Amino acid sequence: MRRPLRQVRTNTPEPTDLHPAWLPPEVWAAIGARRTLICGQGLLIDTVQAEVEQAADRYGGTARRITAEADLPPADLVLALAADLPRPRPADPPPTDSKATVAEAAESKPAALTPTDSEAAGVWAALAGARAELATAEALGAEDFVVTRHHGVTVVVAGAPAGLLYGLFEVVRLGESAFGRGHRVRVCRPVMARRMLDHWDNVEVHPVMGQVERGYAGGSIFWREGGPRGDRDRVTAYARLLAACGINAVAVNNVNVHATEARLLTERLDDVAELADLLRPYGIGVHLAVSFAAPVVVGGLPTADPLDPAVRAWWAETTSRVYARIPDFGGYLVKADSEGQPGPFSYGRDHADGANLLAEALAPHGGVVRWRAFVYNHRQDWRDRSTDRARAAHDHFAPLDGRFRDNVIVQVKHGPIDFQTREPVSPVIAAMPHTRLAVEFQVTQEYTGQQRHVCYLAPWWSEVLGFRPWGDQGGTVAEVAAGGGGLVAVSNVGDDRFWTGHPLAQANLYAFGRLCWNPGLRPQAVLDEWIDLTFAPDRCADPDLLRRTLHEIMDDSWRSYERYTAPLGVGFMVRPGHHYGPDVDGYEYTPWGTYHFADRDGVGVDRTRATGTGFTGQYPAPWSEVYESVESCPDELLLFFHHVPYDHLLHSGRTVIQHIYDTHFDGVREVEAMCRRWEWLARLVDPAVHARVTERLREQLRCAREWRDQVNAYFHRKSGIPDAHGRTLH
Amino acid sequence: MRRPLRQVRTNTPEPTDLHPAWLPPEVWAAIGARRTLICGQGLLIDTVQAEVEQAADRYGGTARRITAEADLPPADLVLALAADLPRPRPADPPPTDSKATVAEAAESKPAALTPTDSEAAGVWAALAGARAELATAEALGAEDFVVTRHHGVTVVVAGAPAGLLYGLFEVVRLGESAFGRGHRVRVCRPVMARRMLDHWDNVEVHPVMGQVERGYAGGSIFWREGGPRGDRDRVTAYARLLAACGINAVAVNNVNVHATEARLLTERLDDVAELADLLRPYGIGVHLAVSFAAPVVVGGLPTADPLDPAVRAWWAETTSRVYARIPDFGGYLVKADSEGQPGPFSYGRDHADGANLLAEALAPHGGVVRWRAFVYNHRQDWRDRSTDRARAAHDHFAPLDGRFRDNVIVQVKHGPIDFQTREPVSPVIAAMPHTRLAVEFQVTQEYTGQQRHVCYLAPWWSEVLGFRPWGDQGGTVAEVAAGGGGLVAVSNVGDDRFWTGHPLAQANLYAFGRLCWNPGLRPQAVLDEWIDLTFAPDRCADPDLLRRTLHEIMDDSWRSYERYTAPLGVGFMVRPGHHYGPDVDGYEYTPWGTYHFADRDGVGVDRTRATGTGFTGQYPAPWSEVYESVESCPDELLLFFHHVPYDHLLHSGRTVIQHIYDTHFDGVREVEAMCRRWEWLARLVDPAVHARVTERLREQLRCAREWRDQVNAYFHRKSGIPDAHGRTLH
Numbered sequence A, B: 001m002r003r004p005l006r007q008v009r010t011n012t013p014e015p016t017d018l019h020p021a022w023l024p025p026e027v028w029a030a031i032g033a034r035r036t037l038i039c040g041q042g043l044l045i046d047t048v049q050a051e052v053e054q055a056a057d058r059y060g061g062t063a064r065r066i067t068a069e070a071d072l073p074p075a076d077l078v079l080a081l082a083a084d085l086p087r088p089r090p091a092d093p094p095p096t097d098s099k100a101t102v103a104e105a106a107e108s109k110p111a112a113l114t115p116t117d118s119e120a121a122g123v124w125a126a127l128a129g130a131r132a133e134l135a136t137a138e139a140l141g142a143e144d145f146v147v148t149r150h151h152g153v154t155v156v157v158a159g160a161p162a163g164l165l166y167g168l169f170e171v172v173r174l175g176e177s178a179f180g181r182g183h184r185v186r187v188c189r190p191v192m193a194r195r196m197l198d199h200w201d202n203v204e205v206h207p208v209m210g211q212v213e214r215g216y217a218g219g220s221i222f223w224r225e226g227g228p229r230g231d232r233d234r235v236t237a238y239a240r241l242l243a244a245c246g247i248n249a250v251a252v253n254n255v256n257v258h259a260t261e262a263r264l265l266t267e268r269l270d271d272v273a274e275l276a277d278l279l280r281p282y283g284i285g286v287h288l289a290v291s292f293a294a295p296v297v298v299g300g301l302p303t304a305d306p307l308d309p310a311v312r313a314w315w316a317e318t319t320s321r322v323y324a325r326i327p328d329f330g331g332y333l334v335k336a337d338s339e340g341q342p343g344p345f346s347y348g349r350d351h352a353d354g355a356n357l358l359a360e361a362l363a364p365h366g367g368v369v370r371w372r373a374f375v376y377n378h379r380q381d382w383r384d385r386s387t388d389r390a391r392a393a394h395d396h397f398a399p400l401d402g403r404f405r406d407n408v409i410v411q412v413k414h415g416p417i418d419f420q421t422r423e424p425v426s427p428v429i430a431a432m433p434h435t436r437l438a439v440e441f442q443v444t445q446e447y448t449g450q451q452r453h454v455c456y457l458a459p460w461w462s463e464v465l466g467f468r469p470w471g472d473q474g475g476t477v478a479e480v481a482a483g484g485g486g487l488v489a490v491s492n493v494g495d496d497r498f499w500t501g502h503p504l505a506q507a508n509l510y511a512f513g514r515l516c517w518n519p520g521l522r523p524q525a526v527l528d529e530w531i532d533l534t535f536a537p538d539r540c541a542d543p544d545l546l547r548r549t550l551h552e553i554m555d556d557s558w559r560s561y562e563r564y565t566a567p568l569g570v571g572f573m574v575r576p577g578h579h580y581g582p583d584v585d586g587y588e589y590t591p592w593g594t595y596h597f598a599d600r601d602g603v604g605v606d607r608t609r610a611t612g613t614g615f616t617g618q619y620p621a622p623w624s625e626v627y628e629s630v631e632s633c634p635d636e637l638l639l640f641f642h643h644v645p646y647d648h649l650l651h652s653g654r655t656v657i658q659h660i661y662d663t664h665f666d667g668v669r670e671v672e673a674m675c676r677r678w679e680w681l682a683r684l685v686d687p688a689v690h691a692r693v694t695e696r697l698r699e700q701l702r703c704a705r706e707w708r709d710q711v712n713a714y715f716h717r718k719s720g721i722p723d724a725h726g727r728t729l730h
Helices: A025-032 A043-059 A119-136 A161-179 A232-245 A259-265 A269-282 A309-325 A351-365 A389-400 A458-466 A477-482 A503-517 A523-535 A543-554 A557-564 A623-628 A635-641 A656-680 A687-719 B025-032 B043-059 B119-136 B161-179 B232-245 B259-265 B269-282 B309-325 B351-365 B389-400 B458-466 B477-482 B503-517 B523-535 B543-554 B557-564 B623-628 B635-641 B656-680 B687-719
Strands: A035-039 A062-066 A077-081 A145-150 A153-158 A186-188 A195-198 A201-206 A210-212 A249-251 A285-289 A331-334 A368-372 A408-413 A436-442 A486-490 B035-039 B062-066 B077-081 B145-150 B153-158 B186-188 B195-198 B201-206 B210-212 B249-251 B285-289 B331-334 B368-372 B408-413 B436-442 B486-490
Touching (some): A025 A161, A043 A077, A077 A161, A119 A145, A161 A186, A161 A232, A201 A259, A232 A503, A259 A269, A269 A285, A331 A351, A351 A368, A351 A389, A351 A408, A389 A408, A436 A477, A458 A523, A503 A543, A557 A656, B025 B161, B035 B043, B043 B161, B043 B269, B161 B232, B161 B523, B259 B269, B259 B285, B269 B285, B269 B309, B331 B351, B389 B408, B436 B458, B436 B477, B458 B477, B458 B503, B458 B557, B486 B503, B503 B523, B503 B687, B623 B635, B656 B687
Parallel strands (some): A035 A062, A195 A249, A249 A285, A331 A368, A368 A408, A436 A486, B035 B062, B035 B077, B077 B153, B195 B486, B249 B285, B285 B331, B331 B368, B368 B408, B408 B436
Antiparallel strands (some): A201 A210, B145 B153
8 A cells, every 4th residue: 555655756856856855865874774563544544654665665675564463574563553462362472681692782681481493483572571661650641752772673663743742853863873783772851742843935936025934035935926736745745754753733824914914814824734634744734825715705794803793703713714725724923013914903902812713713723822921012213212112022022921811822922123133032931921931942043144154053043942931940932833833933934846945044943943852952963963864974975074164164163153144133234124234323323123232432222121121030030130330231131132342342351443353354254264165075975965055155155245345344434443363344 | 189198197197107207287277378479380299289289288378370462360389490480461560569458568669569459469569579689599490489579469489390399398387487477588499409318228138238238127118028118109209209309310229239139220221210200290300329230240241340341231222211311310320349249359440440430321311320449358358457347438539539530529537437426527527639529428327326226317417517527617517518529328117117217216307407498507406306396286275395395305416325325436336237236346357347445554546647547647737737646636536546545534523434424424314314305295295106216215225335334344444543523334
């Protein structure tokens, strides 16, 4: 019962071929060369079987689907649902461990097993071992799995089909080591139940924002020029990549919902259902970004007032229709009363009223509404220094804590402004203990180089996830998200052949998924995984050079980017509109609330309670005090919280102005080093990848020099202070 | 033989009606109520007759076309070609002046006429008078005419049909005064033979620039979404307005020639011919902007090298086809090797080679090539202070003087940069005595408020035209243009119902035409004409208030705009891309060559020979010395030529920084006054006009305040110097 898998062709890539990202054929070698048994029923188990069959076709192994009652054939790998785990018949007592092969002697030793010489008996023994270990473990959730190895057989047991799919991809990651000695028992559970990507993809090409808002990898993989793109293979390949890094939900359209996109909820629902059908076999649920004004703009009602009975009835009925068509539909995503999107404010209602309206409609079906906390006044007067965009989300949402229904997830950007290269953690994350919060990141590199710059973001996300908003005695951001709505990020993929424009930007997508699964993973370890999967270094001429060089280029690339762009947490300083490249004053006199207030004496935003906007008061202790004081505020956030003179001395021992000069010269030197290092890899990676990265690095270097020279010139012209090392300032 | 005139309906305008601009029905009252004789043959004489007939239909007069041999009927107005002027038969001796009516007694007195009492005899007498005056005047050129009045009859005599059309519009402008006592003999000749408007209209909507590049009045009147707009009435109405202010040529497409527009020259020539057919009856010749790469992009040749024989043959043949279709075709307009447009540099040739190639093809047909001198490096390095965009046109073109064919017109922007609010006169104008130069202005308000701000530009143009590049002993800019290629400007009209978005911006279009005809006209006198034609103030409740208030609002509006925008000739400081509103550093670190170099100590561009870019050396004496010295440089151009400290004392007695603060506060106050004054006119002008202007003034005031606050804040933050009067600086 071979199911055809719609997926990437696995031949040697031609220049126009779709890049396989972290699932090239080589990563299937260890599984594909072996004999695999698959036990269980269901759509996702069919996916597991099809994946293993395809690998076996290529590498000469076998893939057999068996039932719990069947005879056990010999096997090297068993992938089984716990409920479908074959039970030994009395006539077939499994062997004792003492007769296991020498190669397996070091493995764990379940007791009370009778010896035999047959291979099948070894499988029985391994299953028995797995069963024994399961008995001591906590009950397996829907996405959990256990990997064990006994008697030369690797056994993956999951509580439910999704867990088995994730278990399969774990074995892919482990490769040969899943079948070698010294393998430890691993119980794997995702830390976050909700691991989601938001696509800011438009159905119609938006006149300003294009097909994908803030997309830097070509068109949308879902939509093209007003309708479905119809590239089913590409969507399936995408679903497969997401499952392999742990993502289990996507929103298929932009949070800025325009006219055509508003109709995905109603007459264009079939387009959404078609995507759901393609994503479902990989355990990925579909969400839809909806317009709060939908009752008016698509429903023809005179109002969208959340307290209006007709509006409530419209949402209930519309939502029932969605579930009738897509039974496992995830829910709605809403950007309301933000940057021109409609919302409950028009009716004198608040965000809780708005979110609860949709939650009420979704509740009977088990869906959630994701309500973005990204609400601020984008028509601010730059002359008014008391209004502070950083305060806005907390001002709007903290007072509503406790008023949201259970199936509302308030989706909070990780920082108080907008995905800048450096921001403090949003105080909202610590302010809503009675609300399910999801923390939002941006994989698409809007403010971090737009996939023309190497900028491996996992270290940044890792810092945020490990931050303790209540100090050392309290939990982490990751713990807040894990106990609430999980993590979500804006996707960085498009119809580019490398998925992400910059081939190295694939690492950000992979890492985001992996950090959702386990926020405790070290960014460098995630990068190791990604390198091993993507580049198969062991097959190249110099594996060590390849691994080491990629680490040298990527590990610190976010900090390099920070060095040559806006300094000390002050943010923005980008070209307005497209947000690429430097423009120090670009947003300084605009209504967007993003200022640095540089003058001839100093720079930075005073957000203290003592003399500034009071934003520091939105934090609990100790951060409310740490950030308030110019002495204790961390250097990297100094200008976010304080306006200081250029000769202010940082903890680093340098003045602010000298820090600006130094980091900008350093950052460019680091990019120059990246470029040199990448050349070393010319014969170690796919020529097409090498050429694309080379082209992007050239642009990164050009752009980094612009940043250096413009930022340094700007502050030199303002401060009049020369560089201590006499370097050229224009 | 009534010819239907495709033109504006003359009923009371409905909100969607096209505004009649300076040809509302009222202006035809004086002619329309009288008896007019028209003598002559030709298309333009048919136009004259149709215009007079339409006026007569409305106001009860008559219009009769007569031949030179016909009996003379009684008449109040005779419009005649000199060659077709009726000659008296011996039997009909004209009356002597002594028997003329008392009302005519003050008029000029031709001698030796025999008295009779018949009215027809009066006409004979008037014609004899006109003939006598003509005999003493210089020969009439094709567009010249004479207006005389004898024996109660006003006689317009022209040498050719175009002159008679202009004579008719002169009588329209004169109104009743053309028929009253005290009328002087006027010999009218255009100072400029070439009086042209360039339309930067695209056939296809450009993804960034839209249907009209730098258009602020809606879509194009010629093109819509890839093809001809097909609105023949609108084009005819436009031709009529242009003829009434003296324009005699247009280029119908953008100088940036994109793919579709390149084909107007060949397979889409019919679209151009159709426009030519509509413009011809009003004496307006059609030019086409062409791509220098046309031999490649539409001709399929492998090269566009101007010295290649196949390229020369292609242009010759293509041009012959153009003339076969449009016999009175004006010629080509070319932007070459500028801002990404193709040109001769690609083939190692220079601008003379390029221009002469096209001139050779046009010469047999009497056409001209207009070759723009707007050539500069738009990929400049902002760090490089030695490269100076202001130098570029002179550097490129002055060495080529004498190398251009006779039918090449080098089209020079009036200033060395790009239509800023204030620039010095381009030194190119004084540098090419052996070349036909046209001087280019911008009626469309790209940098002067984009038809959202009142900015009457005639005072600025008048200053430029009256400038003497060689000092008091030499000629004016107007004289250079008059002896060369005349004047040309970028049009400001679109498919907006008021033609120009801002109804008061119509005055700029009118004034440009009138200054082409006679650059010596005072801007206030031109405005008087425009007000009398457009608003028919004598029919409103308070003519004086209307006239005075419009003068108060408009006369000084360009200087008000200058006050609240970029100071002291430094230019730019606009938002990049669309060029609307302030952004002091917007272009400071870009490749466009438009910098101000403000730092904490001072501001301005050092263009001196002594210490700067040497641009002052491109001027002849005395300006080379006047601009070189910070002492003699006029205040209004100080920052264009010099980098000075903020406390530098101007001739006005104020420091530079205080001048910046003062003018910005003053400029906004002046806009506030405009707004108040416009309210006084609420019941004196068409409500639709009043509403539109009110809406625009509101935006102008908002924007002027932004300019004031941003420019003042920027320089205050940089200089640290407070306002001497203690006003708020942000």
